[in-house]
Amino acid sequence: MGQAVFDSLDANFAFLEEALGHSFDAKFRRFVLSRSKGPPAGIMFIDGLTNEEILHRDILRPLMLDELPLRAGPLPEEPIAEIAAEIAAHLLLVAEVEIVTTFNAILDGVFSGDTVLFVDGVATALLINTKGWASRSIENPDSESDIRGPRDAFNEDLLTNVTRLRRRVKDAAFHCETLAIGARTRTQVALVFLKDRVNPKVLQQVQDILKNIDIDGVIDSGYLQEFLQGRRWSIFPLVQSTERPDRASAALLEGRIVIIVDNSPFALVLPAVLASMFQAAGDYYHPSPIGTFLRIIRVIGWMLGMFLPGLYVALSSVNPEVMPPALAIALAASREGVPYPAIFEVLVMDIAIELLAEASTRLPSLIGGAATLVGGLIIGSAAVEANIISSTMIIVVAITAIGLFTIPSYELGLAWRIAKYLITISAAFFGIFGIANAFILLVIYLSSLQSFGQPYLSPVGPYRPGDYEDFILRAPWWKLNPTSRTFDTEQPHEDSDKGGR
Amino acid sequence: MGMDVKPLRISTGQTILLLSMANMGAAQLYIPSLSYEALGRSGWLLPLAAIAIAALGGKAFARLGRQYPGRSYFDYSTAIVGMPAGRLAALFMAVAMVAFVPAVTKVFTALVSAELLPRTPPAIISVIVLLISAFAAQHGVEALTRLTQIFSLAVLPMIILLMIMPLLLPLEPGHLIPVSLVEDWRVSASATSSVPIMPFQTWIALAAGLMSFPGFTLMAVLAPFLDEPRNTGKVAFWGTLLPAILVILSVVYPVMIFGWPEAATYARPFWEVLSVVQLAPSIPIQRLAYFLTIATRFVSYITLAAYWFAGAAGLKAILLPKATPYSKIVWGTAPLILAVVILQQSTVGFPAGIAFSHIGLAVGGLLIPATLLWIAMVRRKGRRS
Numbered sequence: 096m097g098q099a100v101f102d103s104l105d106a107n108f109a110f111l112e113e114a115l116g117h118s119f120d121a122k123f124r125r126f127v128l129s130r131s132k133g134p135p136a137g138i139m140f141i142d143g144l145t146n147e148e149i150l151h152r153d154i155l156r157p158l159m160l161d162e163l164p165l166r167a168g169p170l171p172e173e174p175i176a177e178i179a180a181e182i183a184a185h186l187l188l189v190a191e192v193e194i195v196t197t198f199n200a201i202l203d204g205v206f207s208g209d210t211v212l213f214v215d216g217v218a219t220a221l222l223i224n225t226k227g228w229a230s231r232s233i234e235n236p237d238s239e240s241d242i243r244g245p246r247d248a249f250n251e252d253l254l255t256n257v258t259r260l261r262r263r264v265k266d267a268a269f270h271c272e273t274l275a276i277g278a279r280t281r282t283q284v285a286l287v288f289l290k291d292r293v294n295p296k297v298l299q300q301v302q303d304i305l306k307n308i309d310i311d312g313v314i315d316s317g318y319l320q321e322f323l324q325g326r327r328w329s330i331f332p333l334v335q336s337t338e339r340p341d342r343a344s345a346a347l348l349e350g351r352i353v354i355i356v357d358n359s360p361f362a363l364v365l366p367a368v369l370a371s372m373f374q375a376a377g378d379y380y381h382p383s384p385i386g387t388f389l390r391i392i393r394v395i396g397w398m399l400g401m402f403l404p405g406l407y408v409a410l411s412s413v414n415p416e417v418m419p420p421a422l423a424i425a426l427a428a429s430r431e432g433v434p435y436p437a438i439f440e441v442l443v444m445d446i447a448i449e450l451l452a453e454a455s456t457r458l459p460s461l462i463g464g465a466a467t468l469v470g471g472l473i474i475g476s477a478a479v480e481a482n483i484i485s486s487t488m489i490i491v492v493a494i495t496a497i498g499l500f501t502i503p504s505y506e507l508g509l510a511w512r513i514a515k516y517l518i519t520i521s522a523a524f525f526g527i528f529g530i531a532n533a534f535i536l537l538v539i540y541l542s543s544l545q546s547f548g549q550p551y552l553s554p555v556g557p558y559r560p561g562d563y564e565d566f567i568l569r570a571p572w573w574k575l576n577p578t579s580r581t582f583d584t585e586q587p588h589e590d591s592d593k594g595g596r
Numbered sequence: 597m598g599m600d601v602k603p604l605r606i607s608t609g610q611t612i613l614l615l616s617m618a619n620m621g622a623a624q625l626y627i628p629s630l631s632y633e634a635l636g637r638s639g640w641l642l643p644l645a646a647i648a649i650a651a652l653g654g655k656a657f658a659r660l661g662r663q664y665p666g667r668s669y670f671d672y673s674t675a676i677v678g679m680p681a682g683r684l685a686a687l688f689m690a691v692a693m694v695a696f697v698p699a700v701t702k703v704f705t706a707l708v709s710a711e712l713l714p715r716t717p718p719a720i721i722s723v724i725v726l727l728i729s730a731f732a733a734q735h736g737v738e739a740l741t742r743l744t745q746i747f748s749l750a751v752l753p754m755i756i757l758l759m760i761m762p763l764l765l766p767l768e769p770g771h772l773i774p775v776s777l778v779e780d781w782r783v784s785a786s787a788t789s790s791v792p793i794m795p796f797q798t799w800i801a802l803a804a805g806l807m808s809f810p811g812f813t814l815m816a817v818l819a820p821f822l823d824e825p826r827n828t829g830k831v832a833f834w835g836t837l838l839p840a841i842l843v844i845l846s847v848v849y850p851v852m853i854f855g856w857p858e859a860a861t862y863a864r865p866f867w868e869v870l871s872v873v874q875l876a877p878s879i880p881i882q883r884l885a886y887f888l889t890i891a892t893r894f895v896s897y898i899t900l901a902a903y904w905f906a907g908a909a910g911l912k913a914i915l916l917p918k919a920t921p922y923s924k925i926v927w928g929t930a931p932l933i934l935a936v937v938i939l940q941q942s943t944v945g946f947p948a949g950i951a952f953s954h955i956g957l958a959v960g961g962l963l964i965p966a967t968l969l970w971i972a973m974v975r976r977k978g979r980r981s
Contacts, residue, residue: 413713414712525712525716525721525724526712526713528712528721532724535728536728538746538747542735542739542740542742542743542746543735552746555745555746556742556746557607557741557742557745
């Protein structure tokens with residue numbers, strides 16, 4: 096497609112028709128310029144990607160009815176660029192017009208909603224911005240809902256998403272670079288950052304990674320996430336995704352980079368650390384003590400979700416002697432008649448919860464809730480009555496599920512849900528010793544992770560006392576120093592084997 | 597901004613913490629079972645002696661670290677005493693550090709086996725402990741430091757609890773054992789105290805006990821990773837003093853109150869906790885102590901990884917090209933360490949089993965650095981004159 100534009104209108108149209116396989120949505124329109132006094136011309140666009148009102152009112156109408164002020168009639172022999180510039184300057188009522196000479200550029204443009212104008216006898220074309228398509232309106236952030244704070248979420252339109260950030264950060268340092276990724280999809284990807292806050296080395300590293308991505312297509316930002324994660328097999332997200340523009344804007348202020356992908360309602364934020372994914376946007380909209388309280392609740396929820404199934408298994412199967420006698424008796428009584436070991440109970444119920452969660456995600460919202468209710472209540476109580484599981488197990492599983500669902504980041508919550516099985520299975524074999532082993536293994540692994548030079552467990556490992564004001568504690572705004580919370584890593588790691596990017 | 601993290605560089609504070617946690621963990625596991633057995637009620641003197649010796653060793657290594665910035669003991673030992681002797685000395689030191697891992701693994705395995713998993717073969721527990729330690733060690737000094745930073749948060753509450761519990765509660769060592777086991781314990785304790793100890797073993801045990809303190813053992817390897825070589829003195833000082841203070845508070849203090857071997861029960865939180873929960877389930881502070889002490893015990897064995905890493909780094913510097921990852925040497929030495937642990941578990945008494953690691957620690961850890969320092973100082977004086 097590196098073919099240069101022909102000087103014949105017919106040849107240009109024929110080439111495009113052939114290239115597009117006579118697609119029904121590829122529209123061609125021939126006409127004569129300047130009240131039939133000018134040369135034949137033609138436009139081509141993709142139906143559905145263009146704003147037809149702009150096309151009719153601001154392009155076709157002036158081209159066909161208005162006259163070129165200087166040179167009406169057949170175009171004289173003169174430099175091609177000048178003629179094209181003259182049409183752009185005097186006839187087209189559109190802000191963005193670009194002169195192009197190759198079909199590569201033309202196809203990139205028309206697939207993005209531009210309209211191409213050919214003039215017979217001119218071996219160049221004008222690419223006119225007529226982008227306009229039906230897109231989802233701005234809706235609530237479903238996956239990151241909160242009681243307080245803005246209600247808008249990103250949608251699938253790149254420009255709209257960038258605009259949502261720019262509306263919040265009205266700063267000349269707000270930079271937005273775009274590039275196309277995907278050999279076939281040519282998906283537009285925007286790299287947004289604050290020039291005076293971002294770490295240039297991290298920025299350079301991100302740019303290099305994005306430029307070197309060799310893939311057929313990018314359908315969603317999740318595709319890029321895997322390339323950006325240093326540890327490609329890590330279940331823990333090393334790049335944060337968000338559908339909240341307010342959250343992405345806050346990340347910009349911290350010196351982080353936001354990546355927005357066309358056709359994806361989820362922006363990527365990097366670097367990302369574990370602590371930042373425990374924080375919800377609403378923490379900053381409530382008063383400081385409330386925000387802190389919510390974070391503590393979330394940590395408690397995480398601890399319960401991670402350790403409760405393992406503790407249940409360890410205490411009921413391996414180390415019952417460490418319980419007070421009354422509790423040990425109560426637990427044993429609740430398991431009376433259950434023929435299976437505790438680990439079987441826990442795994443069956445955990446998998447049942449995963450099934451319910453997955454089913455409720457796939458089902459329409461109208462029946463999703465009902466299905467979850469039916470699954471949770473009816474199957475649970477029936478299983479207890481049938482002596483397949485104990486009644487205590489229902490409490491354990493319910494608290495576990497609720498606890499892990501309090502984590503604001505869906506991807507991090509998923510990672511912990513998987514990691515929880517390591518602790519539970521280890522507890523089945525070695526009791527409390529097993530729980531501790533599994534937890535230590537997890538911490539070792541997490542200690543070795545980095546996100547673009549940022550240790551994943553900071554500010555705890557390594558200690559960063561300056562960042563504790565926005566860790567579990569959410570200090571009042573007048574105490575929060577924005578520069579202390581920036582993700583300004585001086586030296587991003589390049590050795591992905593040692594610790595990721 | 598917080599601490600700057602550069603590849604393979606750790607700050608002064610991180611180095612001190614790593615030294616403190618490693619020595620604290622090793623001492624907590626090691627001293628009660630060896631050194632106090634040898635010294636009895638006067639065992640609390642041991643850490644004081646250790647501080648004095650460690651201060652000298654730390655000072656020596658601080659000077660060497662400043663003299664050879666960016667290089668480890670394994671590098672500059674050859675520069676001091678020449679190629680064959682320096683290589684041999686470095687090799688001894690590396691082996692000593694790696695040898696410390698089976699020694700402490702044995703103690704920890706015994707604890708877990710006796711208190712939590714009596715029916716599980718000790719060899720399996722040892723394998724798990726070693727696997728986790730190796731996993732930690734292979735990630736290198738930076739990840740290891742982060743790990744100790746995180747787990748160190750559990751250490752302080754435990755020490756505070758260990759300090760205040762004897763003051764707040766009318767506890768006696770006999771109360772800290774399950775009722776059904778009290779009589780057995782009395783018999784066992786008197787039998788243990790009546791077992792004659794070979795003089796050589798006593799000496800080795802003392803040397804090994806002392807080895808669990810001095811920061812210079814690790815500092816010999818960590819010096820090149822230090823972001824500011826001029827801070828080697830500070831690292832040596834605090835890396836020695838902090839663990840000594842922590843051990844005095846958490847281990848020596850009960851010995852001073854209860855004497856030995858009674859304090860052994862107190863110094864072993866599994867016993868204490870299991871029995872406290874059973875005997876006095878209504879006392880919340882003891883429940884809290886239960887979880888904290890268990891957590892801290894596990895921290896102790898994770899710090900084995902620090903010694904393993906140190907030994908691996910040394911062996912790598914001596915034997916392998918620089919591009920070789922630490923993980924290779926860590927996993928390469930794992931079968932050897934496991935074999936030593938199993939040998940220890942399958943044999944009883946000295947000299948079989950634990951003797952190897954004791955000798956390695958004593959010779960490599962104390963004698964060789966002292967000799968090297970002496971030679972270095974003599975040479976320096978010779979040059980001046």
